[in-house]
Amino acid sequence: MCIFSTLWSFSYWITIVIILIYVIHLVATWNYDYFSKRNIPYSRPVPFLGSMTPQLFGRKSNADVVWELYKKYKGHRLSGFFQFHKPITFINDSELIKMIMVKDFDHFVDHETLIPSEVDPLFGGNLFFLKDKDVHTMDMKDFFTRFASDVIATAAFGIKVNSMKDPTNEFYKAGKQLANFEGLKNLILLGYLFCSKLMTMLRIPFLARGASDFFRNVVKTNIRTREKEGIIRPDMIHLLMQARKVEPTKDTEQDENTGNMSIGKAGKLDLTDEDIVAQAVVFFLAGFETTSTLLCYTAHLLAVNEDAQVRLQSEIDDMLRETEENITYEAIQAMKYLDMVISGLHRDPELFPEPDRFDPERFSEENKSSIKPxxxxxxxxxxRSCIGNRFALMEAKVALVYLLSKFSLRVVDKTTVEITFSANNSLAPTPKGGFWLGIQLRYRKE
Ligand code: HEM
Incomplete structure (x- = not known):
């Protein structure tokens, strides 16, 4: 009896242990038949850890592991790897890569979710992790202001900044301060309008001193470095530095391809460093708020008028296909609908029937001529017309081409569809409620 009971209890425990080992084995190797079932060669996984042991124990770098896998399975179109239990498929065939990335991209739109946006909105909610159907709400004014600031930084001040990646960079902060015409600035402006003599006697500057000093320093340091190191960069600082060496004469010519002026050789032009700073600053003031405002209103109108957006995206896709994605100045200039879309802002119903209706057709080749001069x-x-006219239009067009080739603009809860202007009297008219739009990934068919 006693032996029987001991045996029973022994076999009972053995069974439990065997079942437990089996369950652990199942869990540890769960999904590891994924590639063998599909006849795809793969890197043998270790229970629980998958194929990650060399990296997990610091024996090899990711780069080496991938390179070894590439060499090992060269000649196979696909090969496999386990990230713990998750099967990761390597594509080793350029035709297949093209199908996935371009032709059939609509099936492969999303990047992998690493950390959900509910847990970490900054990490999980950014562009990289945006999903096919996700609509990410964005402050377009902030977005386009950063873009316009970076463009002026490179074209006028000769420096490279990325205000998207580095949102608090000094250039952007100083630029915002410089272009801020609200509050005290408004009062100073009113003071000059009301009693210019008194304000001049009191020597009250209009531009914030900190920001002016910052830009003065940026430009002067830039000039000194270029002079010392013989740096030539195709931007405005270079043109102005050239201009003070020689004076324009009758033989001044414009290069057909670059639009650059070649300056005739005569006496020196009297341009000081301070003059060059002043030109760079005026380019900032004249080109920063204006261009970003143009982009905001155009983006808003495209989000609200989906038909126009779809038509523009189709023109962009055609251009990208024709140029094999090598976007050129000429290709952008040849985009008729883009030009019509970007022109559409006006108010007077006597001159523009139904002025509040977004109607790019007003600016078509046939209709343009009927606009009263x-x-x-x-x-x-x-x-005295705008010297940045062509620059601003090209800048805005390039921004729209890149943006709309990859994304669609959407009306979201935060969007104020019917715009009424805020009374803040900043340099450009701003809508009450700001410029909030949804941004959604799109894919292009080849
Ligand atoms: C959408 C963008 C822009 C718009 C709507 C715009 C509009 C204007 C307007 C209406 C004027 C005054 C013209 C007159 O008094 O008859 C002007 C002047 C000026 N703009 Fe622009 N502008 C834009 C972008 C730019 C850019 C990007 C720059 C420089 C890079 C720039 C530089 C200037 C300068 C320097 C003047 C003064 C020209 C002079 O007085 O001789 N603008 N702009």
Whole structure:
């Protein structure tokens, strides 16, 4: 009886242990038949850890592991690897890569979710982790202001900044301060309008001193470094430095391809460092708020008028296909609908019937000629018209081409569809409620 009971209890425990070992084995090797079932060669996994042991124990770098796998399975279109229990498929065939990344991209739109946006909104909610159907709400004013600031930084000040990646960079902060016409700035402006003589006597500067000093320092250091090291960079600082060496004469010519002026050789032009700083600063003031505002209103109108957005995206896709994604100045200039879309801002119903209706057709080749001369002049007209006209239009067009080739703009809860202007009297008209739009990934068919 006693022996029987002992035996029973022994076999009972053995069975439990065997079942437990079996369950642990199942858990430890769960999914590891994924590649063998599909006849795909793969890197043998270790229970629980998958194929990650060399990296997990610091024996090899990721780069070496991937390189070894590449060499080992060269000649196979696919090979496999286990990230713990998750099967990861390597694509070793360029035709297959093209199918996945381009032709059939609509099936492969999303990047892997690493940390859900509910847990970490900054990490999980950024562009990289944006999903096919996700609509990410963005402050377009902030976005386009950063873009315009970076463009002026490189074209006028000769420096490279990335205000998206480095949101608090000094250049952007100083630029915002410089272009801020609200509050005290407004009062100073009113003071000069009301009693210019008194304000001049009191020597009250309009531009914030900290920001002016910052830009003065940036430009002067830049000039000194270029002079010392013989650096030539195709930007405005270079043109102005050239201009003070020689004076324009009758033989001044414009290069057909670059638009650059070649300056005739005569006496020196009287341009000081301070003059060059002043030109760079005016480019900032004139080109920063204006261009970002143009982009904001155009983006808003495209989000609200989906038909126009789809038509523009189709023109962008055609251009990208034709140029094999080598976007050129000429290719952008040839985009007729883009030009029509970007032109559409006006108010007077007598001159523009239904002015509040977004209608790019007003600016088509056929219809443009019926616009009464001197009634549509967004850049002014004549001798004192905007010198940044072509630059601003090209800048805005390039931004829209890149943005809309990859994303669609959407109306979201935060969007104020019917725009009414805020009374903050900043340099450009701003809508009450700001410029909030949804941004959604799109894919292009080849
Ligand atoms: C969408 C963007 C822009 C718009 C709507 C715009 C509009 C204007 C307007 C209406 C004027 C005054 C014209 C007149 O008095 O008759 C002007 C002047 C000026 N703009 Fe622009 N602008 C834009 C972008 C730019 C950019 C990007 C720059 C420089 C890089 C720039 C530089 C200037 C300068 C220096 C003047 C003064 C020209 C002079 O007085 O001789 N603008 N702009």
């Amino acid at each position: 001197f009634t549509y002049m967004p850049f002014g007209i004549g001798q």
